[in-house]
Amino acid sequence: MDTESTRTEWIRQQNELRARRIANDQLDFSVNITPRHIDSAAVDSSSSAPPVDMLDPLVRDFVSSRGDTASFDSSFEGLRYVGGVDIGFDHEEDQRGVRGPREAIAGATAVAVLVVLELPTLKVVYKDMEEGRLTLPYIPTFLAFRELPLLLRLFARLRSHPTWAHVFPQVVLVDGNGILHPRMMGLAAHLGIVADVPTIGVAKNFLHMNAEHLTVDGVKAGMKALHEASTGAMLPADGSGQALRSMLAPQVQEVDSSSDVTGALSGLSAIAPSGTSHTDFMPLIGSSGQLYGVTLLPTPSTTNPIFVSPGHRVSARTTLFLAKKLSLFRIPEPVRQADKIGRLRLSQLAKSAG
Template sequence: MTSTTSDTGSSTYSVPSKDQKQEWAKQQSILKSNLVVVDDHPDWSLTLKDDNTHRLESTKGLQYVGGVDLSFIVGNNEDAIASLIVLSYPDFKVVYENHAKVKLTLPYIAGFLAFREVEPLLDLISTLRSTHPEFEPQVILVDGCGILHPRGFGLASHLGLLSNIPTVGCSKNYLVIDNDGPLLGSNPTALKKDFKKFVTTHPETHGLMPLTGTVTGKTYGAALAAATGKAAEGAQNPIFVSIGHKVSLETAVALVRACSRFRVPEPIRQADLKSRNEIRKWCQQQEKDAALALATVGATITTATAVAN
């Protein structure tokens, strides 16, 4: 397994203006026009069960699945660890990991997560390609939205398009989509209640509720409870799965199902666990450095006092 940690330096934190957010929305619209929302990965394929639950029957050619995540120091929204993890499939062994210390220049703004996080993630992919191309993931599961997004272009889509790697959006939180019916317009708490009721009364879905607009008829994604370790699939909170780039929704859901031992699919779960571990080590080092600096200052003062006397 390959593992590294790097430091990207410092930055100035700023709050974007209304004009800046409008410019970002325009960029998302332009980039979205190039998004591929069907399966386009000739080196691997999935066969699904023939029951509309998007459960996996078999795979062909799939060897490496990636996961990305950012973790933050508690009480600090600027200092973060960006992580890229690659797991072998189907045994989910970590074959590559890379972590970068980053100084983020923007706060979290719902619907614009990519403008805060995509650059450090792209840097990690670039490093992998230059140092260990043999471990480049064939698909990346992203802790963020794909096309299940107010403007149809979340972090997973942004990262997939710019890296040219198939991606799947796997968000723990729901972003409300307006003007396409009551389900999509529900607040996250209400939607989770609707989900639990739906999967309880429809056990044949195996924990899957499509998120379809009643005005357009468009299916944006799905709420999914896929953890294999739970006795009752509908008893847990869902994650929100959607197309990122170069995958269909059926493939996206099947992959998340296949990779889920717990609520969060294993590639993202490992990226989260390892990035949090890097945060702990970073904080411990900061504490050691601070203690050493304090001791050095104390020793200097003591020496100066002794000389003066």
């Protein structure tokens, strides 16, 4: 495998797919998300910043919420079937007998799982697995090229199933990133475009993007600041954040810019509204002003965040509220159930091999 030439080709394909990605909601169910309360005092009319109506509506909604999904009413009428996707790996050696992190081993046995949950019960009504050896190693930011073949077989099988095709998911949550990716083409986005299905990326670990000043340390520090100060938004520290800061004045107080916390934010500054009691998400906005997704604490008892980003045919706002709605624990239920089923199968394979 010529790694350099392969990467060049994969980047070309990712860029082509990115041009086909649909960033707004194209769903067969209705989405209704409305603020519970709009505080007109949050807008500084004397500011020279652009009027609120001129701001990106996605960013405006995130800022208006003060980082608290409870400040919105959300409903999804007509949504009945939600999919979850996960791929697990065994601990086998690769073809050369080399051991390493299981996700990095070429030749490891993988189990891909697709589940469909029915709303409102979140009961699993369909599950399917695809097993196979992955011939490619794990290369950061190119996950889809390794895992997509197994996943596409699962979707094709369900689409043509004589009995279960009617439960084909209306939206799919994927264990992986959507546009929270250097080329905005993580596994969820890639899968959504190729399979032509609305997708949301749900990642347990943060994929840092130095070019956008989005780093692991910065996000951790930001979440710590948000949690401790009940802050409600993350804004770019450069000029692109000034309009949003003005929009929130005089309701906010800036975190001390000399503190170690804000120093670790790598181009982002935290702002904290007064009078808020809870913060469960933080928008992930790069230094370019691009909104990549959110860091989310899905339940009140969650202390370790997940990283949620739009994939394909789902807006950033709908991504946030669906991930929240579908979470009983830290991991949204469709992905959690797919992970459970995959782990059980891998355990069975390990026992039979031993």
